[in-house]
Amino acid sequence: MEITLFSPLDMHLHLREGDMLKAITLPSINDFASAVVMPNLRDPVDTLEKVQTYRKQIESLVSEHAFEPLMTVFFRSFSRQELIALKSHIFAVKLYPAGVTTQSEKGISDFSAIEPTLEILQELKIPLLVHGETNGFVLDREKEFLPMVERMAQNFKDLRIVMEHISTRDSLRVLERYENIFATVTVQHLLFTLDDLAGGLLQPHLFCKPIVKRPADRQALLDAVLAGHPKIMFGSDSAPHPLDKKEAPGCAAGCFTAPIALPVLAELFERHEAMSRLQDFISGHAQTIHGLEPLPKPVRLKKEPYKVPQTFGSVVPLLAGHTLSWRVSSRGD
Numbered sequence: 001m002e003i004t005l006f007s008p009l010d011m012h013l014h015l016r017e018g019d020m021l022k023a024i025t026l027p028s029i030n031d032f033a034s035a036v037v038m039p040n041l042r043d044p045v046d047t048l049e050k051v052q053t054y055r056k057q058i059e060s061l062v063s064e065h066a067f068e069p070l071m072t073v074f075f076r077s078f079s080r081q082e083l084i085a086l087k088s089h090i091f092a093v094k095l096y097p098a099g100v101t102t103q104s105e106k107g108i109s110d111f112s113a114i115e116p117t118l119e120i121l122q123e124l125k126i127p128l129l130v131h132g133e134t135n136g137f138v139l140d141r142e143k144e145f146l147p148m149v150e151r152m153a154q155n156f157k158d159l160r161i162v163m164e165h166i167s168t169r170d171s172l173r174v175l176e177r178y179e180n181i182f183a184t185v186t187v188q189h190l191l192f193t194l195d196d197l198a199g200g201l202l203q204p205h206l207f208c209k210p211i212v213k214r215p216a217d218r219q220a221l222l223d224a225v226l227a228g229h230p231k232i233m234f235g236s237d238s239a240p241h242p243l244d245k246k247e248a249p250g251c252a253a254g255c256f257t258a259p260i261a262l263p264v265l266a267e268l269f270e271r272h273e274a275m276s277r278l279q280d281f282i283s284g285h286a287q288t289i290h291g292l293e294p295l296p297k298p299v300r301l302k303k304e305p306y307k308v309p310q311t312f313g314s315v316v317p318l319l320a321g322h323t324l325s326w327r328v329s330s331r332g333d
C-alpha cells in the first residue's frame, strides 16, 4: 500500500543554531514543504535583523530542497513601526511565558503589559502563537494558563491565536469556545501518556514541555484529530538536544520527532481507519486557517517496515530503534 501526502506542513519546529542547526536541519525538513521555525535561540530572535540572519542560515542549508521556512519572532513589546517592518518577513509572533521551557527566560512575566502589542498584531493580522503554560504544578500548567488565552481571545476578537502543542482536554474545550483560537498537536501527545514517560523506567527522549498527560487527555486529543477537527493542525514541536543533555541528570525538555513524524502519523491514522483525514491534519487545515499556499511537494509513503535510526546527526529521535509500519519512499525535491 502507498499514500501520497501533498505539501506536508510542520506548524511548530525547532531548528536551533550553530552546529545543531547544521546537523539536524535536513532530517527535520526533508519530509515537509514548509515549517514554522521557532525563535527561542540563546539570544532570542526578536528583531528584523535577527530574523533575516536566521532565515539566511536556514536557507543556506536547504537551498537544494523544496522547503520554505516560515519565520517567527520572540514576543516582546513591539512598536507599530517595528511590526509593520517585520510583517512581510515573518509568519507569526511567538509568546513564551518567562521560564516555562527551553530558552524562554526572556519571555513574558507581566501579562498586563502585552495588550498594546496584541492590539497591533490584531490590526496587522499577524498571528500570535502561544506556549500556554504557567509555572504551577507540572500536570496543571496548561490548564492554569487557559484563562489568559481566553482573555486574549475575548479582548482581541480578530487576533488569530494558536495554542501550541496542546496536551489536555481542557484546551480542547477552550478551542471550541472561541472562533479566533486554533491549536497545534504533536505526535507525542497523540501517542503517549505520563506512564510512558515515567511510569516504568524513565524515558528521557519522551520528556518535553508540556509534559505528556493523562490517558483521558491523550484520548480526547486523538478523538479530535482523527475526527478531522478543522481548527487543529500538525505541529511537531520537534526539539532536538545533544545526547549528553538528554541522557543526564537535569534532562533537557524536548522530543526530536520531525524526521519520523510522517511514518508515525501514517501508522496511527491507519490503525484508527482515519487515513483519509491525514492530508488535512498534515497540511489542509493549516492552509485554510492561515491562508497558506505552500510549495507543491508530494511525499510518498509506503507500507513497509521502517526501523527508526538510533540517531540523526548527534540527536536521538523519539522511538529510536522501534520498527514503524510505514516509511517515506520518495519526496518531491
Ligand SMILES: [Zn+2]
Pocket (backbone or CB within 6 Å): 012, 014, 038, 237, 239
Ligand atoms: Zn516548541
